[in-house]
Amino acid sequence: MSQNIDDPKSDILSKSNGNISVAVNNDGKVQNGQVNLKKVLLSGNEAIARGCYEHGVKVASAYPGTPSSEIIKNIATYDEIYAEWATNEKVAMEVAIGGSIGGARSITSMKSAGANVACDPLVAFSYTGVNAGMVIAMCGDPGMASSSTEQDDRYFTKLAHCPMIAPSDSQEAKDFVGIAFDISETYDIPVILQSTTALSHSKTEVVLSERKEVPDKGFERNIPKYALLPAFTIGLRKWSIEREKRLAEYAEVSSLNRIEQGSREVGIIASGMAYQAAKEVMPDASFLKLGIVSPLPMYKIKKFAESVKVLFVVEELDPFFEEQILAAGIKVEGKVLFALEGELTPEKVARGFIKAGFDLPRWNHMPMIKPPKSVRRMPVQCAGCPHRGVSMALKKLNFNVIGDIGCYDLITLPPVEHMHTVLEMGCSIGAAVGIVRAGKQKHPTIAVIGDSTFLHSGMTGLLNATYNKTPMNLLILNNDITAMTGGQFNPNTNYTIKSVETESISIPDICKALGVKHFQEVDPYDYEACLEVLKQAANTEETSVIMTNRPCALYPKKIKADTLYNIDSKECIACGKCLKLVSCPALYKTNELTAKGKQKSGINAADCTGCSVCAQICPTKAIKEEISSCK
Amino acid sequence: MQVTNILIVGTGGQGVILASDILTDVMSKTDHIEVKKTETHGMSQRGGSVHAQIRYGQKVASPYISPGEADVILAFEEAEGLRYSHYLTDTGGMILNNMQIIPPLVNTGLAEYPVQAINELKKNHQIKSINALKIASEIGNEKVVSVVLLGALASMLEFEDEIWINIIKNKVPPKALEANLKAYTEGKNAL
Numbered sequence: 001m002s003q004n005i006d007d008p009k010s011d012i013l014s015k016s017n018g019n020i021s022v023a024v025n026n027d028g029k030v031q032n033g034q035v036n037l038k039k040v041l042l043s044g045n046e047a048i049a050r051g052c053y054e055h056g057v058k059v060a061s062a063y064p065g066t067p068s069s070e071i072i073k074n075i076a077t078y079d080e081i082y083a084e085w086a087t088n089e090k091v092a093m094e095v096a097i098g099g100s101i102g103g104a105r106s107i108t109s110m111k112s113a114g115a116n117v118a119c120d121p122l123v124a125f126s127y128t129g130v131n132a133g134m135v136i137a138m139c140g141d142p143g144m145a146s147s148s149t150e151q152d153d154r155y156f157t158k159l160a161h162c163p164m165i166a167p168s169d170s171q172e173a174k175d176f177v178g179i180a181f182d183i184s185e186t187y188d189i190p191v192i193l194q195s196t197t198a199l200s201h202s203k204t205e206v207v208l209s210e211r212k213e214v215p216d217k218g219f220e221r222n223i224p225k226y227a228l229l230p231a232f233t234i235g236l237r238k239w240s241i242e243r244e245k246r247l248a249e250y251a252e253v254s255s256l257n258r259i260e261q262g263s264r265e266v267g268i269i270a271s272g273m274a275y276q277a278a279k280e281v282m283p284d285a286s287f288l289k290l291g292i293v294s295p296l297p298m299y300k301i302k303k304f305a306e307s308v309k310v311l312f313v314v315e316e317l318d319p320f321f322e323e324q325i326l327a328a329g330i331k332v333e334g335k336v337l338f339a340l341e342g343e344l345t346p347e348k349v350a351r352g353f354i355k356a357g358f359d360l361p362r363w364n365h366m367p368m369i370k371p372p373k374s375v376r377r378m379p380v381q382c383a384g385c386p387h388r389g390v391s392m393a394l395k396k397l398n399f400n401v402i403g404d405i406g407c408y409d410l411i412t413l414p415p416v417e418h419m420h421t422v423l424e425m426g427c428s429i430g431a432a433v434g435i436v437r438a439g440k441q442k443h444p445t446i447a448v449i450g451d452s453t454f455l456h457s458g459m460t461g462l463l464n465a466t467y468n469k470t471p472m473n474l475l476i477l478n479n480d481i482t483a484m485t486g487g488q489f490n491p492n493t494n495y496t497i498k499s500v501e502t503e504s505i506s507i508p509d510i511c512k513a514l515g516v517k518h519f520q521e522v523d524p525y526d527y528e529a530c531l532e533v534l535k536q537a538a539n540t541e542e543t544s545v546i547m548t549n550r551p552c553a554l555y556p557k558k559i560k561a562d563t564l565y566n567i568d569s570k571e572c573i574a575c576g577k578c579l580k581l582v583s584c585p586a587l588y589k590t591n592e593l594t595a596k597g598k599q600k601s602g603i604n605a606a607d608c609t610g611c612s613v614c615a616q617i618c619p620t621k622a623i624k625e626e627i628s629s630c631k
Numbered sequence: 632m633q634v635t636n637i638l639i640v641g642t643g644g645q646g647v648i649l650a651s652d653i654l655t656d657v658m659s660k661t662d663h664i665e666v667k668k669t670e671t672h673g674m675s676q677r678g679g680s681v682h683a684q685i686r687y688g689q690k691v692a693s694p695y696i697s698p699g700e701a702d703v704i705l706a707f708e709e710a711e712g713l714r715y716s717h718y719l720t721d722t723g724g725m726i727l728n729n730m731q732i733i734p735p736l737v738n739t740g741l742a743e744y745p746v747q748a749i750n751e752l753k754k755n756h757q758i759k760s761i762n763a764l765k766i767a768s769e770i771g772n773e774k775v776v777s778v779v780l781l782g783a784l785a786s787m788l789e790f791e792d793e794i795w796i797n798i799i800k801n802k803v804p805p806k807a808l809e810a811n812l813k814a815y816t817e818g819k820n821a822l
Binding site for chain 2: 040041145169198201202203204205273276277279280283345346347350363365366369370371372373374375376377378379380381382407410414415576579580583584585587588589
């Protein structure tokens with residue numbers, strides 16, 4: 001079975017009606033004479049990476065962001081593909097654009113928030129079109145498992161006038177990569193491959209194929225195509241409108257948009273993981289599965305609507321399909337029944353259909369099931385986290401803390417609860433300038449940002465602050481890694497994504513170059529030093545930077561200290577200060593009681609990293625050093 | 632129902648994801664079944680609750696298990712077992728490891744560990760308690776807790792011992808093999 005297509009109109013799915021089931025026996029050998037094909041369990045992200053390998057991708061660039069990070073991490077395991085961690089998503093998009101113009105199939109991946117950052121080059125490149133194919137893997141996070149916001153990424157297709165295709169399992173994720181490149185090259189346009197957390201992080205079976213090399217096209221010199229000056233863009237705009245019409249025609253005939261004939265009583269239009277949820281709840285209904293989510297095949301939708309008694313659209317987040325279908329004069333029900341927010345799990349889809357009056361024996365009991373109350377397990381700073389001591393100092397001095405995106409967001413949660421804004425990558429510095437300029441504040445203001453976020457989009461904010469002579473403080477929590485998303489390397493580390501040694505940049509030098517005259521380093525494990533440095537900084541008259549200098553406790557290697565601490569129970573008065581202020585996972589309440597019956601504190605030696613922050617704040621000095629046995 | 636649903640729950644760092652990987656490896660050695668698995672990522676490493684959902688059968692659509700539809704729940708931790716207990720079918724069973732991991736918030740008095748609700752839960756005949764840490768200590772290697780629990784899980788599923796043992800052999804360092812195989816057997820016999 002050929003997995004390569006010359007014309008997307010005759011794409012692979014048309015031959016198998018979407019059911020890509022190469023006959024494979026149990027040990028992964030294909031029965032129909034082909035060899036070397038293996039059936040393996042892959043996550044959606046691993047499958048997208050595999051798809052890039054199989055379909056001849058040569059250039060891949062991305063910035064980490066859950067749920068997208070594993071795509072590039074897995075691509076980096078293939079020697080045939082150049083892969084890099086970019087400094088941010090905009091740069092990553094531009095590298096992929098360059099890869100395409102340079103003649104090689106290229107990909108970038110990102111989470112929704114990253115897509116916002118990369119929107120400018122996306123819109124521009126859609127105007128010019130591609131040389132070799134280019135695909136953007138965009139991973140949404142409905143339900144916000146690891147995101148600040150949930151947004152419907154399908155709107156990018158309207159904004160940038162480029163198509164989006166949406167796989168529903170890992171096999172499709174891998175195959176759709178190939179189809180996306182074919183569409184990209186046939187229609188001269190970048191193509192968005194949509195994923196969501198449930199697809200990116202679920203594992204389903206995939207049949208592997210070999211890599212098929214795509215010949216290099218070489219750099220394309222074509223000024224009217226690639227130079228977006230008004231003289232050229234007026235023509236390009238007209239061309240892009242025509243192109244969109246041709247894409248809509250393709251959507252009508254492509255079997256990525258397939259009808260699964262079931263009962264004519266109910267018709268359901270769905271895509272991505274919402275399709276799987278709807279299939280789980282209404283297995284007997286007729287389905288129009290939209291593999292191409294934009295542009296919509298409106299003629300096909302109309303025909304499908306006419307073939308069924310009632311029509312529903314089951315889609316995650318906004319009524320993107322619903323509004324277009326209604327605008328075309330087709331009667332359909334959607335968001336009246338199905339939630340606007342969060343993931344559409346089978347349970348939620350079932351609730352919608354029950355609301356619509358369906359009798360669903362498998363699901364009718366579900367509204368009666370009440371989740372039991374268990375203890376909340378909010379994420380906490382790790383034992384030995386270098387952000388702990390300094391965040392306690394920020395609270396003690398009662399700063400207005402203008403935060404950013406990273407592990408330090410946990411400062412917003414109990415027990416510290418002392419970071420007052422967290423919006424998006426790099427926002428801390430610009431916002432702090434505005435807060436300072438808004439007038440005299442009751443408390444001193446400080447921007448707080450991590451090293452990776454600073455390099456992502458904090459540097460321009462800092463330059464803006466120094467250029468405009470802003471009297472403010474910036475605290476850079478430098479832990480030498482991109483920690484929140486799982487410990488990826490960045491320019492502040494000594495390695496690239498391929499573990500090739502590189503020279504780490506110097507944040508102090510960058511700050512100096514950006515015009516910072518007052519720069520200090522502080523040991524974040526030294527609570528008193530943090531207090532002292534921050535106290536002095538409170539009344540700064542220029543743009544000042546304080547930088548912490550301890551590595552992440554988890555990445556690249558879990559830290560183990562020479563010195564451990566334990567609590568002398570004779571001296572512990574059970575005041576609970578260590579538990580409340582430090583809130584370290586290594587600290588716990590023992591069963592040993594004071595005369596008044598209060599539980600004394602203890603330290604779990606297996607978790608303690610010897611950071612000593614708890615020892616520094618113990619009023620009776622009951623927390624003491626001991627020599628570690630694992631030295 | 633043709634699809635079997637298995638839910639593995641616990642907290643970050645307990646080995647929930649690894650256990651679910653071993654289970655799906657075992658399944659992939661079995662003929663004619665479709666397997667789908669989904670798991671938590673992200674902030675779970677910072678002390679959060681972690682789960683892996685595994686569904687297998689002739690045809691599986693969504694990777695998500697719905698409340699009231701888990702045939703087996705393997706809970707590495709008691710409060711997590713409680714959290715997901717409403718996912719159990721009327722005929723299903725939960726293996727509940729006698730381990731309590733107290734979140735720091737409880738120490739600060741901002742939350743309460745649900746001791747009473749867990750005691751109530753244990754009275755349900757569908758809940759089978761196991762002290763995996765004690766079994767692992769008796770074997771002489773506390774690190775084999777998750778394999779003890781997988782052994783207990785194996786006793787509730789239909790996959791052959793030979794497949795489980797082969798997969799475990801592939802996953803653990805040779806030095807720890809004997810302890811792990813013992814952990815599997817002891818876990819299997821513990822319920």
